Amino acid sequence: MQILDRWIQNKARKLAHTTSRRSFLGRFGAVMVGGATLPLLPVARAAANESPRVPADGLIEGDAGDPSKCEYWRNCAMDGFLCGYCGGSTTTCPPGTEFSPVTWIGTCRNPADNRNYIISYNDCCGKSSCNRARCNRNEGDKPNYLPSKSNDIIWCMGTSNNIYHCTVTLVLGLAVE
Amino acid sequence: MNKNILSLLSLTAIICLSASSGAYSETRPVPVDKFGIVEKIDARPGAHWLWVYDTNFISFSDGRAHLIDGDSGHYFGSLNTGYVHAKFVLPSHYKEIYSAETYYSRHVGGTRTDMVRIYDPVKLSLIDEIPIPNKRATVIPRTTNNALSEDNRFMAVSNLTPATSVSIVDLQTRKFVGEIELPGCTLAIPAGGLRFFSLCSDGSALTFTLDKQGKLAEKKRSKPFFSVDKDPILENAVRFGNEWLFPSVEGMIYGVDVSGEELVFAKPWSLLNEKDRKENWRTGGMQQIAVNQSHHLLYSIMHQGPAETYEHPGPEIWVYDLKTKKRILRIVTERIAVSIHVSPDASPLLFSLPDNEATLDIYDGLSGKHLRTVSEMGVTPFLMETPPYK
Numbered sequence: 072m073q074i075l076d077r078w079i080q081n082k083a084r085k086l087a088h089t090t091s092r093r094s095f096l097g098r099f100g101a102v103m104v105g106g107a108t109l110p111l112l113p114v115a116r117a118a119a120n121e122s123p124r125v126p127a128d129g130l131i132e133g134d135a136g137d138p139s140k141c142e143y144w145r146n147c148a149m150d151g152f153l154c155g156y157c158g159g160s161t162t163t164c165p166p167g168t169e170f171s172p173v174t175w176i177g178t179c180r181n182p183a184d185n186r187n188y189i190i191s192y193n194d195c196c197g198k199s200s201c202n203r204a205r206c207n208r209n210e211g212d213k214p215n216y217l218p219s220k221s222n223d224i225i226w227c228m229g230t231s232n233n234i235y236h237c238t239v240t241l242v243l244g245l246a247v248e
Numbered sequence: 249m250n251k252n253i254l255s256l257l258s259l260t261a262i263i264c265l266s267a268s269s270g271a272y273s274e275t276r277p278v279p280v281d282k283f284g285i286v287e288k289i290d291a292r293p294g295a296h297w298l299w300v301y302d303t304n305f306i307s308f309s310d311g312r313a314h315l316i317d318g319d320s321g322h323y324f325g326s327l328n329t330g331y332v333h334a335k336f337v338l339p340s341h342y343k344e345i346y347s348a349e350t351y352y353s354r355h356v357g358g359t360r361t362d363m364v365r366i367y368d369p370v371k372l373s374l375i376d377e378i379p380i381p382n383k384r385a386t387v388i389p390r391t392t393n394n395a396l397s398e399d400n401r402f403m404a405v406s407n408l409t410p411a412t413s414v415s416i417v418d419l420q421t422r423k424f425v426g427e428i429e430l431p432g433c434t435l436a437i438p439a440g441g442l443r444f445f446s447l448c449s450d451g452s453a454l455t456f457t458l459d460k461q462g463k464l465a466e467k468k469r470s471k472p473f474f475s476v477d478k479d480p481i482l483e484n485a486v487r488f489g490n491e492w493l494f495p496s497v498e499g500m501i502y503g504v505d506v507s508g509e510e511l512v513f514a515k516p517w518s519l520l521n522e523k524d525r526k527e528n529w530r531t532g533g534m535q536q537i538a539v540n541q542s543h544h545l546l547y548s549i550m551h552q553g554p555a556e557t558y559e560h561p562g563p564e565i566w567v568y569d570l571k572t573k574k575r576i577l578r579i580v581t582e583r584i585a586v587s588i589h590v591s592p593d594a595s596p597l598l599f600s601l602p603d604n605e606a607t608l609d610i611y612d613g614l615s616g617k618h619l620r621t622v623s624e625m626g627v628t629p630f631l632m633e634t635p636p637y638k
Contacts, residue, residue, distance in 0.1 A: 150388075150559075173410065199356050202306045205604075210556045214483055215387055216434050216447040217476060218410045223388035225308075225332060228410060233386055234331070234356045235308060 125242055126183035135182050141206035143240075145190050148177025149206045150222035151238035157201035161240050164195035168236050171196050173228040175221055177211050178246050187246035193239050196227035201237040289315070289324050291370050293342060293635040295593040297324075300601070300608060301335045301633070302626035303389050308332045309355055313347075314626055315372070318597045318610050321622045325372045334389035335631045339400035339419075342636045345369050346419060348394050348405040350384050364403055364417045369635070380415040380424050383407035385434070389630050390483040391535060395436040395444055402462045404428075404436035404444050414444075416462045425462035430454055435483055437492060439506040447483065451476045453504065453511055473513040474502055482531075482558065486539045488546070488570060493539065495531045495548065497558045499524075517573050519548055519566065528552045532560045535587035535601075535631050540613055542594040544570040547613075549585045561586035561603040567616070579616035582609050589632035601629050 134142035138161045141153070145161060158165030171194045179190050213220040227233035296318035304310050311333030315324040330349035337346045345367040353359040362384045366376040385393055385408035393406045396419075404414040407427070412434045416425040433448035442458040442465070451472035459465040474481050474496065481494040481502050490507035491514065503514030520529055531537065533549040540547075551562035561584040567577035583602035591597045596613030606629060608622040 197357060199307045199309055200305060205305075207559065208556065209559055212556065212559075213476065214447075214480055215385075215390065215408070216483070217449045217480075218408065218412070218434070221387075224408060224410070225386040232352060232357055232360060234352070 125188065126181065128183070130183040131181075139204075141204070141208065144179055144181050145188075145240040145242070146206055147179035147208055147210040148175075148190065148212055148222060149192065149208050149238060149240065150212065151192075151194070151206065152201040152236070153204040153206055154195055154201070154237040154239045156204035157195075157237040159195060159237065159239060164193075164239060165198075165201070165237065167198065168195040169197045169227075169230040170239075171227045171230050174226055175219060175224065176243070177220075177222075179210070189243045189246050191241045191243045192222060192226070193241060194226040195236045195239060196230045197232055197234055198236045199234060203237075286371075287325070288370050289372065291343075293369075293637055294319070295595075295634070295637045296591050296597050297635055297637075298589070298591075298599055298608075299336065299338075299633045299635060300625060300629045301329075301333065301389065301631040302606075302629045303333055303631075304626070305604075305628040307627075309352065310627075311349075312626055314629070316608065316622060316625075318591065318599065321610070321620050323622075327367055327372055332386040332389075334387075334393045335391060335633060337394050337396045337403060338633065338635055339396060340636050341400060342369055344375065344419075346396065346403055348380070348384055348403075350382075350386060364405065364419075366419070366422075376422055378417050378419075378422050378424055380405060380417060381407065381427060383409050383413070383415070383427075385412075388534070390435065391631055391633075392435045392437045392483050392485055395438045397442045397444075397458065398438065398440060399442070402442065402458055406434055406436055406446075408434060412446075414446075414456070416458065418462050426464075428456055428464050428467075430456070437485060439511065440490075443506075445504070445506070445511060447481070449476060455511060468510075470511055470513070473504075474516075482536060484535050484537070486537055486546075488539045488541065488544070493537065493546065495519075495537045497530070497555050499530045501537075501546070519550075519568065519575070528554070530555070530558065532558050532562050533586045533588070533603075534559065535589060538588045538590040538598070539570070540590045540596045541592050542596065543614065545576075545590070545596075545613070546570050547588055547590055547598060549588055551584075565598070565600065565611075565616070577616055579611065582618050582621065583607065585609075587630060587632060589634070591634050592637060599632050601625075601632065604628060 128136045134140040135144045164170045174191045174193045177190045215221045225235045298316045300314045302312045309331045311329040313327045330351045347365045350362050360382045362382045364378045385406040403417045407413045413429045433446040433454040435446045436444045439445045445453045445455045451474045453470045455468045457466045479496045479498040481496045485492040485494045491503045491505050494502040499519045500516040502516045505512040531548045532551045538547045546568040549562040550564045565579040585600040586603040587601040589599045598611040598613040600609040606625045608625045
């Protein structure tokens with residue numbers, strides 16, 4: 072999986088380096104519209120899988136099965152405030168905030184079935200920091216020169232403003248093994 | 249306060265003064281204070297002055313910068329710096345302060361306005377502002393997001409939308425000049441003259457050079473000099489002579505020499521010996537390393553943990569001689585450090601910000617002895633910088 076990941080990343084980087092920003096934005100925009108707002112290659116790859124049956128969190132022992140904890144399995148690449156503490160949940164934004172369609176992604180192992188899932192970390196935007204349940208785990212996180220893998224960017228993009236409030240974790244699919 | 253209350257207060261004050269002058273007729277009365285004085289700051293910064301940049305994680309829209317005297321812990325004053333502020337860029341003359349900032353007309357909504365704001369370092373007040381495109385990179389602050397050309401004339405401001413580019417501002421004419429696209433690369437790091445470089449997602453560097461009007465003259469891409477997959481370098485580089493030094497996730501130091509026509513990449517060296525590696529030590533934090541030019545010393549925040557803990561604060565600061573690349577000191581910190589900075593002079597102070605705690609710890613830069621702690625240091629300070637000192 073890592074080899075394939077790397078191959079796709081390298082291809083994506085080469086494309087980024089040889090493509091002008093305007094044409095990138097054109098294509099990116101097409102992906103955004105045509106792909107139901109799912110950005111970039113790894114996410115599209117995951118979305119192409121059949122909907123996985125994610126085992127119930129109750130099967131997982133300890134904090135990795137508890138959505139209220141930073142140690143919850145989906146939070147492996149998290150860096151932000153957990154929306155479940157801010158009026159939302161692991162998958163929903165708090166009232167009155169805006170769900171950002173542009174996102175960074177991570178790959179987290181689910182202890183219930185020991186399989187890797189692609190997680191989309193979407194920011195909820197338009198209110199100032201929730202400032203509850205800060206969680207900073209960073210597995211697979213990269214510096215900002217690899218934006219799609221960086222959680223140090225305010226990902227409130229494509230929203231009416233870019234004020235950061237909290238972050239949700241959506242399962243996008245099984246990672247390709 | 250209405251006039252009646254004021255008169256009453258004045259009358260009371262006069263009665264009190266008369267009463268006390270009777271009781272202490274030998275002593276001179278307290279002179280009447282001058283009204284309306286606002287402090288100014290010495291135009292020549294001291295070697296141990298420090299700007300502490302407070303991104304304010306709790307309310308990103310209310311960023312601040314605080315100026316501190318490291319010798320006494322005295323708080324000189326502050327500037328407000330808007331939404332997800334990174335840091336100033338300080339010209340070598342230090343007659344002005346340049347700051348790329350973002351504001352919303354309704355605090356957390358309404359119209360967004362990005363600009364380069366120009367402040368007076370003596371009065372800590374606004375001189376001018378230059379509108380730039382509303383694309384400024386709103387990211388967890390990096391020391392290398394924005395930069396000045398060597399002649400202090402042009403400022404490059406990193407944009408990330410997530411398409412990456414820089415906005416170029418002419419600080420002399422006070423005008424936005426234009427935007428330079430940096431596909432696949434981000435950051436603006438001074439590289440001599442009118443040249444800058446950024447880091448790219450394939451591990452290479454992209455240099456971009458301006459002409460005398462601030463337009464793009466040349467763009468050049470290097471070969472990859474680090475592995476993004478195996479050992480990514482971190483963006484908070486520090487300057488040592490002609491070299492920029494980058495720490496990496498695996499505790500290596502990557503040098504980029506910017507003195508020649510081409511960037512020259514030094515052979516990376518490790519902060520860790522075999523024993524350190526076995527014990528899983530690595531560099532970490534937000535502003536992970538610092539350099540003192542006078543004694544050619546490099547300081548690094550160190551902690552124990554796997555690769556993904558590279559943003560974690562550290563209980564120790566390790567000090568290296570950059571001539572021998574050997575560790576010469578291990579400092580156990582008062583509070584675990586998330587950001588460090590060291591003054592550039594011959595009697596250096598080492599500054600350390602603890603994680604999520606609005607406190608500044610100050611150490612002797614040579615012995616590592618803890619000297620003092622400045623408390624109530626803003627909200628969530630992230631980065632530090634000493635103003636140019638001559």
